[in-house]
Amino acid sequence: MKREMTCIGCPMGCALEIELAADGRVLEVKGNTCKRGAKYAETECTDPQRTITTTLRCEDGRMVAVKTDTTIPKDEMFEAMKMIGGTVVKLPVMIGDVLVKDVFGSNVVATQNRS
Amino acid sequence: MTDLVIIGGGPAGMSAATAAYECGIRDILILERDENLGGILQQCIHNGFGLHNFGEELTGPEYAWKYEQKVRELGIPFKLNTMVLDITEDKIITATNEEEGIFQIQAKAIVLAMGCRERAKGALNIAGTRPAGIYSAGTAQKYVNMKGYMPGKEVVILGSGDIGLIMARRMTLEGAKVKAVCELMPYSGGLARNIQQCLVDFDIPLLLSHTVVEVHGKERVTGVTIAKVDENRRPIEETKQYISCDTLLLSVGLIPENELSKRAGISLDHITNGAVVDQDRETEVEGIFACGNVLHVHDLVDFVSQEAAIAGKSAAAYIQGTCKKGAAITLKTDGKIRYTVPQKITANKDVNVYFRVADVFRDVRINVYKGEEIIFSKKKAKAAPGEMESIVLKKDLLEGAEELRFALED
Numbered sequence: 135m136k137r138e139m140t141c142i143g144c145p146m147g148c149a150l151e152i153e154l155a156a157d158g159r160v161l162e163v164k165g166n167t168c169k170r171g172a173k174y175a176e177t178e179c180t181d182p183q184r185t186i187t188t189t190l191r192c193e194d195g196r197m198v199a200v201k202t203d204t205t206i207p208k209d210e211m212f213e214a215m216k217m218i219g220g221t222v223v224k225l226p227v228m229i230g231d232v233l234v235k236d237v238f239g240s241n242v243v244a245t246q247n248r249s
Numbered sequence: 250m251t252d253l254v255i256i257g258g259g260p261a262g263m264s265a266a267t268a269a270y271e272c273g274i275r276d277i278l279i280l281e282r283d284e285n286l287g288g289i290l291q292q293c294i295h296n297g298f299g300l301h302n303f304g305e306e307l308t309g310p311e312y313a314w315k316y317e318q319k320v321r322e323l324g325i326p327f328k329l330n331t332m333v334l335d336i337t338e339d340k341i342i343t344a345t346n347e348e349e350g351i352f353q354i355q356a357k358a359i360v361l362a363m364g365c366r367e368r369a370k371g372a373l374n375i376a377g378t379r380p381a382g383i384y385s386a387g388t389a390q391k392y393v394n395m396k397g398y399m400p401g402k403e404v405v406i407l408g409s410g411d412i413g414l415i416m417a418r419r420m421t422l423e424g425a426k427v428k429a430v431c432e433l434m435p436y437s438g439g440l441a442r443n444i445q446q447c448l449v450d451f452d453i454p455l456l457l458s459h460t461v462v463e464v465h466g467k468e469r470v471t472g473v474t475i476a477k478v479d480e481n482r483r484p485i486e487e488t489k490q491y492i493s494c495d496t497l498l499l500s501v502g503l504i505p506e507n508e509l510s511k512r513a514g515i516s517l518d519h520i521t522n523g524a525v526v527d528q529d530r531e532t533e534v535e536g537i538f539a540c541g542n543v544l545h546v547h548d549l550v551d552f553v554s555q556e557a558a559i560a561g562k563s564a565a566a567y568i569q570g571t572c573k574k575g576a577a578i579t580l581k582t583d584g585k586i587r588y589t590v591p592q593k594i595t596a597n598k599d600v601n602v603y604f605r606v607a608d609v610f611r612d613v614r615i616n617v618y619k620g621e622e623i624i625f626s627k628k629k630a631k632a633a634p635g636e637m638e639s640i641v642l643k644k645d646l647l648e649g650a651e652e653l654r655f656a657l658e659d
Contacts, residue, residue: 140444
């Protein structure tokens, strides 16, 4: 079985062509120009993952940008947004501070400073 | 008198400032109109920045912080909430802020790093009413990411530039329903990865060769009529289709913000809408340099930083009196290649030339002609308007040239 997809590993956006076995195993990846592309194709076919970037409200009403510090399962993005949303962030906050723990195994960290 | 004044404290301004500092310039001042350094990156909370320059995927604010830290460590002065009102050819800058009122600075050199702004709906000629609920994608991005307001619940996006794509995902994650992204052209101007991770991931349809022909609603947008367009980009009557929505986002292009450059008498390139520059990013007014999105709109901030470093370094050389310039070689294009930056070369050194193509082309060659002779040729499997290209012209190729012509050929 064949699958086509765009690599999201970098702005080049290589068009990937993947040959899959009947049981879903990846047999061959074509079209990638680096190793990351092959790895992306592999996980995208077996266990697709995404990083979430969003914002949380600080105690003074301002917003602060955050992200999951690792990828989480793609199908759980909306569930993760529910788990993260509603958190009120105590000030001050520095880039890298952990604001929510264990969201599908990932920590939500600040990507912006707020004093 | 200040040695170097940099207009704009975004990625371009900060990179230019640190580069000039590293070349020995100490008397530097960055003027920034917002309340933070970082420019538009502060609202670009998504990741994907910095792969070229830092080898990792950063979000916009994290990328900006890398440079801000450097500016702070080096002790480069900056004024926030400061709006530059005027620049003269003699490098007198008039600016204003709350503490100092209106003040003037005489600079030895200036780097223009004001960035760009979004093309507005007024430039589009869409029929219908003008209710609330029509935003540029960047305005919606500011509302959602900086203010924490959702501009609407049911959204149609016109234009498939990267900001529009990013906002399709962002608003979907925040609970809105993005019904369609309409793109007038038969191809998207956004990055392929963004079509995947912002649209395909969320089953948002991308309608190529489609446009919004009418906006409905009195107080608030109640819907839009969209239609397919023919090869002349004219709407096809039979394909008209109504989509109910309360919000229309426009992601229809960016325009370098050059009002100040015009005041200083700097000549602009009518294709890039930015200054005409040489390889040092020096404009046609001696000692005034330009870089980043005010010079030409970039796809990646990494390239903005690199270009700004060139401008910062060149400004330092100008102040120190160490820059040597020769006769100008003009760079011309064939139309399929829309523009080059720089537009001219005035020094005998290797030059990285950036350019964009006018359409989607496959299996073509980039040829550079000196008279009838091809002095440089490179094969390209695919070239698209949404992706800036670059080539390096070695200095020995430039010798004796007065004009080089860039052409895209089979």
